[in-house]
Amino acid sequence: MTSPGATTGPTRREHDLLGDREVPAGAYYGIQTLRAQENFHISGVPLHHFPRLIEALAQVKRAAARANHRLGALDDERAAAIDQACQEIVGGALHEHFVVDMIQGGAGTSTNMNANEVIANRALEILGHGRGEYDHLHPNNHVNLGQSTNDVYPTSVRLAMMLSFPALAEAMDHLITTLRSKGEEFSADLKMGRTQMQDAVPMTVGQEFHGWATTIAEDVQRLTRTATLFQEINLGATAIGTGITSDPRYAQMATAELAELTGIPFVVSDDLVEATSDTGAFVTFSGILKRIAVKISKICNDLRLLSSGPRAGFHELNLPSVQPGSSIMPGKVNPVIPEVVNQVAFEVIGNDLTVTFAAEGGQLQLNAFEPVICFNILESTRIMTRAMNTLADRCIAGITLNRDVLQDYLRRSIGVVTALVPVIGYAAATDIAQSALQTGRPVAELVLERGLLDERRLTNLLSPSSMTRPVRPTATGTIPAITLDVESDSGEVARPQADPADV
Incomplete structure (x- = not known):
């Protein structure tokens, strides 16, 4: 079989509004898809780049065929052939024949016709006919029955x-x-x-x-x-929403079929x-x-x-x-x-x-x-x-x-002074922050040196539990005691562990 986009080798002649063209004999698409291929060298991304879009097109065509069959507009044989062709496409077959560029003029008409032609030619094979023998099953008259690009x-x-x-x-x-x-x-x-x-x-x-x-x-x-x-x-809706060319019952019926097919x-x-x-x-x-x-x-x-x-x-x-x-x-x-x-x-x-x-x-x-x-x-x-x-x-x-970097940043930061504001006040905390920034000395050292807090109270205020979540003061105004995040003699900072009573 020749590749879908081939321009050499065996061909078949197809006709449309603009005249006759030779279509690759191995292609499931037809003349309108061929023209779209020639017109839209834009993104370089064909429809089959998005398999879900191909599946969706086939499901919509399948739902339409089922609705038209129930309405008596499509005979048993053609309806069954279209349905089978669509099922095969939903299952992953023939995707390589959806060749039109994703970006195209015509509001999606080329995409719709690519689907119509591929489905029609596969359905023709199912019925025992050759590709392009549209007298038996036509892309527009049968696959696109009661439809327009503008609703499909x-x-x-x-x-x-x-x-x-x-x-x-x-x-x-x-x-x-x-x-x-x-x-x-x-x-x-x-x-x-x-x-x-x-x-x-x-x-x-x-x-x-x-x-x-x-x-x-x-x-x-x-x-x-x-x-x-x-x-x-x-x-x-067909062309503009008035439903022209479709049965009055078609919209509800086709939509119900699509819902059943897709869940x-x-x-x-x-x-x-x-x-x-x-x-x-x-x-x-x-x-x-x-x-x-x-x-x-x-x-x-x-x-x-x-x-x-x-x-x-x-x-x-x-x-x-x-x-x-x-x-x-x-x-x-x-x-x-x-x-x-x-x-x-x-x-x-x-x-x-x-x-x-x-x-x-x-x-x-x-x-x-x-x-x-x-x-x-x-x-x-x-x-x-x-x-x-x-x-x-x-x-x-x-x-x-x-962790060493994290602990060093924490040790040298003046941001911890914020935890002291509820106790020593904003002004005193600001003064401590400025001094720490100017001298490079730790916040805790400056607070103890100035006698603003005792060591135990300061340690509680600067504990991980107090600094990383809201803490309700006790009746005495102190922060509940927890295991402290303090610098050891070795210069290492212990990883925090909250007191179970404070969790």
């Missing part, structure tokens, strides 16, 4: 997105689980928190990782909830004219993808900062070394996984802007720019899914801590 294409895109987003949600869950696992592992490791790139107050490394997990977890729910907007479809509770839009030109669901969903991208990029920025160095940076974290980092600097290892995820996020943010402009560009009863909306949202979903899994498996899971 947006319905298929919505279904493709419903089929695609669960993989992203699963990848997000995997990243969340990995972050939380690290949060538990580092739950007792103190560090200095920072605001505006300046020392703030102490926290645990575990709190930092749990914070990252929480911010991603919020959007798993938003993603799933937003995807339900795609369940309202305009199948049966997704699709419903017919209340206003098919509005639904045919509306792209609001795409804008909202793309916005959620952008929101996720912004968050994940911020986390990667943090990881690159916290692992910077190793000698002249923060060097609090060690990211897994996955490849050499320089062709000229020996020993250099770069944070390549956060870097690539950052770039994915930039792409998704840009894709969302494209979706916004394309949605705004719609005119009157149709938006002609749904192909670029489809391409960008499916691409964002695909690369974000891969990025989440890559970040979890190739980076987060292997992170280790430089």
Whole structure:
């Protein structure tokens, strides 16, 4: 069999509005797909790059054929052949014959005709005829019966997105689980928190990782909830929403068939004219993808900062070394996984802007720019899914801590003075902070020297339990005693353990 895009070798002659053309004999697509291949050398990304879109197109065509058969508009043999051809495509067959560029003019007509032609030619084979013998079963008259690109294409895109987003949600869950696992592992490791790139107050490394997990977890729910907007479809609207050329019962019947085939509770839009030109669901969903991208990029920025160095940076974290980092600097290892995820996020943010402009560009009863909306949202979903899994498996899971660095930062920081404010007051705490900054002496040493607090009270106030979460004073105004995070004679700082009575 010749390859789908071949222009040499055996051919068959097909005819359309513009005349006759030779189509590769081995191709399941036909003349209109051939013309689209010639016209749209744009992204270089063919339809089969997104298998879920091909599956969605086949499911919509299958639902339409079943509805038309029930309505008596399609005979038993043709309906069965179309149904079988669609089933095969849903199962992964013939995807390589969906060759039209994802970005195309015509509001998706080339995509619809590519599907019509492939399904028709496979159905012809099932019926015992040759490809291109459309007198027996025609791409438009039978496969596209009661349909228009303007209801088939947006319905298929919505279904493709419903089929695609669960993989992203699963990848997000995997990243969340990995972050939380690290949060538990580092739950007792103190560090200095920072605001505006300046020392703030102490926290645990575990709190930092749990914070990252929480911010991603919020959007798993938003993603799933937003995807339900795609369940309202305009199948049966045909050209502009009036349902011209379709049976009055077709819209409800075809939508019910699609729901049964996919297990997704699709419903017919209340206003098919509005639904045919509306792209609001795409804008909202793309916005959620952008929101996720912004968050994940911020986390990667943090990881690159916290692992910077190793000698002249923060060097609090060690990211897994996955490849050499320089062709000229020996020993250099770069944070390549956060870097690539950052770039994915930039792409998704840009894709969302494209979706916004394309949605705004719609005119009157149709938006002609749904192909670029489809391409960008499916691409964002695909690369974000891969990025989440890559970040979890190739980076987060292997992170280790430089505890000596964390403890040294904590020991030398003036941020711990904030914990003393409720007891010694803001003015005295400010004076201590200024002195510590000017002299380089520890906060605790200055407080004891000035007699502001006794050693036991000071130690309690500067304990990990007091500095990393709210603490209610006792009736005597003291902080509940816990095992202290104090510098030993060896200069090491003990890792904190809270008193069970204080937990």
